[in-house]
Structure formats: structure tokens, C-alpha cells
Amino acid sequence: MSPGNSKSKSRFDGKIITDELAGSISRVEELAYILKVSDVMTSDIFSLHPENTMDDVMASMREHQISGLPITDTKNKKLLGLISTEDLIRALANHDESASISKYMTSDLVTVNSYDFLTEALKQFARTKVGRLPVLDVKGHLTGIITKGDVNNGLLNALQKDYQEEEVRRYRASHLFEDIESDRTSLLLRYDIKHLDFTHGGTASSNIKRALLRLGANPQLARRLGIAIYEAEMNLIIHTNNGGSIHVEIEQQQINAYIWDDGPGIADVEQAMKPGFSTATDDIRELGFGAGMGLSNISRCVDKMNLQSELGKGTHLSLQINLKREDSVGESYPKNK
């Protein structure tokens, strides 16, 4: 029922949406393709019938504080026309207030469907310059009115909801420890890391950092643990035979992380800990890693670190961060300032 989509106003119209173009679609534009007209329209609408008079129109506009209203068939809810303040002014200018609505109403109507995406309504607003569009349901009956204000409110509400969802998640997670009672509660996060999986490298540490922030940890602490785990995660990707595992146990007072693999193991742990020592190949260095800073960097980020390794057997790294301490080890560097 929406005539003339040909002259449309979306800047994507008629273009094939390539990856590059898709990257430039804003969240608002995305929402216009997700929200339906029925999500934002006003459905509690007041309507009159063709045989009512222009006097009735004036009274209704005053009473409901509206500047336009739909005219429907008396028997069914079929939409017959629309009457606006301009139509009313024409009638008043002619001293013709007692005339029936059918004489002044606009019956050549642009409508949208309740099941259309919001973008369809936006197109019609841009094309026709009208301020309101009647909305029809599946059967073609009037079910609501949509104005530009409705569209704005709908989009703003949806954006607000996006934002609130993250807030709610954060709120729920941050109360986890208070809400669950035990003698000692801990949350265990487990991740399996694949050897040479550079594409997903950092996903585990990223999720761990996000989890900590949602749990209400202070951002400095989340940063410290994030960096430590990220270095360890990259070590599993670069320096193992079969990848390895990361377990992070979060308690209210402390966080323990265990990172282990089954080989090849480190020949000289003390040497490996020295800043700048590295066994990484040129390929790895090209990826920006292998500077020999990993282990010393990890130890700077955590409160306790224990590295056990045996050639041919594997490596076991355990890290501890104490949640009571406010100052961050990584940030206090250099210490003599």
C-alpha cells in the first residue's frame, strides 16, 4: 500500500550494500531496518466519519490537542481520508463549518503498513513532506498513526535500551557475589586456546576483561589482568605444541589465573623471564610479538606469579591478583618518581 518507493531518500537506496558500505551504516540506520512501524506508531487514535461536520473536527482537535485526524468508514475501520488543520482553515475561510467532512478531507492518501520497517516510513516522510502517515494493518484497516516525532522517540528509546541492556548486565553481574551465599564463592572461567590461532588471539583475555568490568572490578585492575592474560594467551598460541588452557577463578578478594600447556616447555625459566629474551621466529615478530617482554610484563601486572616448566612436558603458569589493593602494579611504574 505504499506507493512510489522509487524516488527514495535512503543514501543506500539502489546500491548493493558492500562490506565497506555496511561498515558505514550507523546504529540508527540499522535500527530503522530492525524496528517495525508498529513498534513506534501511536495506536490509541481518535477518528471521525465522513458524515461528521467540520465543526466536529474543530471540537475534536481542540479536545484531543491534535492537528490532524483520520476519517474512517462508520461500519468497518476502513480508512477513507485524512483531515488536517489546513483543511479546517479552508472550511473556516468559506464560513462552511457545518459542511460534512467528506467535502474537505484528503482522500488521496499515502499510507504505510504496520509490518513495514521504519525505514519505509522515513522514505515516505522524505518523499511526500507530510507530517503524519496513517498506518494500516494486514487487513488494510486503520491501526495507528505515525509522525516524525514517533520515529524520533522510537529510535531514541531503542538506543536507550541498547545502553540499558549493558547496564543491566553489569548490574546483575556485580551483585552476583552478594546474591549467592556460600562459605566461599568463586566464579570459574575456562578457555581453550588453539596453537597458531592468531585470528582469535586475544578473545579469551578480552572476555575475561569484560567479565571483570561487569562484575564491578575497578578498571585499573581489569586492565592489569587483561594485559597479563593476553600475554599468556599469545604465548599459548605462539609457543606451544597443542595450544593450552586458561582458567580464571574470580573471588571477591582475589583472582587466580592458571595457564598451562603440554609442551614444549621452557629450557631456562630464569632466562625466559629476562626482558628482551625471546625464542620467537621472524614470522611471529612480523605479527608484532616476540619482543621478549611477555613474561616480565605479566609479572609486573600481577601480585604473585609462579612459572613451572619442564622441557618436553609443558609449562604451568599461575597468577594471583589481590583485589584489596587499590594501586596498580603496572601503573605505578617507574617506582622512583
Next chain:
Amino acid sequence: MNVQELIQLIDGRLLTPDCNLDREINGGCSADLMSDVLAFIQPDAVLLTGLCNPQVVRTAQMSDIAAIVFVRGKTPPPETINLASDEGIPLISSPYGMYELSGRLFKAGLPSLEMPISN
């Protein structure tokens, strides 16, 4: 300086249109070695780099980096851009080299946020 002002200063091209351009930048750091970045960068820095893989974004996310500038007009692959969009980290490509860019930013009042080595 915020991200928007940074883009103007370096004739940059924003690769992640949805990111928050009001985010404040407190200083800078230039590096191609991500381990160096992880070890020595302080929060809210702009990172100048020639490295284009997704690990740059992961590193930025872990280190609370405010924006990433790719030097010498480099454009990272889609997986890097997508990851940055998801994580809300602005990616900018600038035609200038790393030395020129570091100089411009330093002159504009952005200090080094790379901690010196103490021993």
C-alpha cells in the same frame, strides 16, 4: 585533544564511523611491537603503528588505548576493522610516516605515554 581533533591534525581518514569521536586522548605512543605496547603504554593514549592485524585492536583493548593510527596510509584488513568496530575503538589511517606523526602530535601538546625503562 579528542579523536575528532586528532583526525584533523593528521589528515586522517576514520575507518570506524560509529566510534565515539569525543573520547579524550591524553598522549601518544609509537610502536610496531605489541609486547612493548602492552608493557609500557599508559591508559588513554593514541597508538601510532604500522601493524595492521587484529592483535593491534586486542592490544588496544587490553591497554585502554583511546585510538589507533595506521601510519603511511595503511588500511588494515576487514577483520581488524570489524573487531575495532565491535569494541568501539576508533581506527584512523594517516598518510604520514611514524616519525612525522609523532612529531606533529608532540608539537600539538600530546606527551609520550610510553613509560621509560627504569633499569
